[in-house]
Amino acid sequence: MELLGGRTAADFLRDYWQKKPLVIRQAFPDFQCPVSADELAGLACEEGVESRLVIEKDDGKPWQMHNGPFSAERFSELPEHDWTLLVQGLDHWVPEIADLLEHFRFVPNWRLDDIMASYAPKGGSVGPHFDQYDVFLLQAEGHRRWTFGGHCDHTSPRVEGTPLRILSSWEGEETVTLAPGDMLYLPPGVGHHGVAEDDCITLSIGFRAPTVDDLLTGFTDFLCSQSDAGDHLNDPDLQVQDNPGTIAPGVIDRLEAVIHRKLSDRRQLSLWFGQYATAPKSMDIVVPSDEPIAPEVLRDLIQEGAQLRWNEGSRFAWYDLGEESALFVDGEQYLLKGDAKPLAPLICAGARIDMEALAALAGDPAISGLLSHLYNHGSVYFE
Known part of the structure; x- marks a missing residue:
């Protein structure tokens, strides 16, 4: 206040x-x-x-x-x-x-x-x-x-x-x-x-607040990178037209259906936006660690109370997908399920991570593996 x-x-x-x-x-x-x-x-x-x-x-x-x-x-x-x-x-x-x-x-x-x-x-x-x-x-x-x-x-x-x-x-x-x-x-x-x-x-x-142009361009570029982006528009019910130059209403209906289906995929939208919104402003500071750390070593340091914090140039966010939590760090996404779900809100709450709460999770090999990946990538470090 x-x-x-x-x-x-x-x-x-x-x-x-x-x-x-x-x-x-x-x-x-x-x-x-x-x-x-x-x-x-x-x-x-x-x-x-x-x-x-x-x-x-x-x-x-x-x-x-x-x-x-x-x-x-x-x-x-x-x-x-x-x-x-x-x-x-x-x-x-x-x-x-x-x-x-x-x-x-x-x-x-x-x-x-x-x-x-x-x-x-x-x-x-x-x-x-x-x-x-x-x-x-x-x-x-x-x-x-x-x-x-x-x-x-x-x-x-x-x-x-x-x-x-x-x-x-x-x-x-x-x-x-x-x-x-x-x-x-x-x-x-x-x-x-x-x-x-x-x-x-x-x-x-x-x-910052992204422009509508940035959002539309970024999301459509993301959609175009998906595996089904090369699918062709089909028309198995094609009928003879009075004038071959006419673009029939049915064509526009199919176009609208394709675009609406893509744009209304909330999961895809949330995954893209999380990556977009956390892309680091400067890649010069988010650099891989000079001394990579193994998951079990990182786990032991956490259990001993060492303080883990974000790289100053890193960006963290998360989104609740229901059965999964999507964690976004420096433009990358990590989908967390089951006992790993609480890691996403915990690690995104502040630059200095709550180590007592993290120690309760770090015994899970999948979680310690993810944390060591983030450390080795340069997104977090021990203070």
């Missing part, structure tokens, strides 16, 4: 989620940022880390963006103010940042995108803009002044001459300054503009 300004998660979801902004003072009291500006700059020099520099006035051009990785010398060439460093997926690389996500489990795992860090000296900003996703903006260090409000969409006027979607004639409705531990929630489509008042770091906890 402290995280949401004294509101319960249910109250927040009912009154604010995808409805209106919310300023939460001291959502994280006495917050200390787990990373420094220098460490963010170091990450931005690494291959495999998505990073960007946004400079407000770059050779006379407005709001120019440069993609990393950067050289260390690049940072010494920057102006004293009016620029921003963005490091995407910071939770994938810093376990202490990933731990922040445990406070946001009132939103389903599959909706989570990642945590982005924004460092800026005084005056630094990425310009007035809007996003198509929900975001919590946690002030981690320094102070940032936010102006926000008003609904924006693809028709909103933009600044020309920049690769960024900067709003050109937007005026916000409210202005606040956030100190460390303060947080601002913004629904999709709400215009906002944050400006650093001193050297500051802001952490953006972003939540």
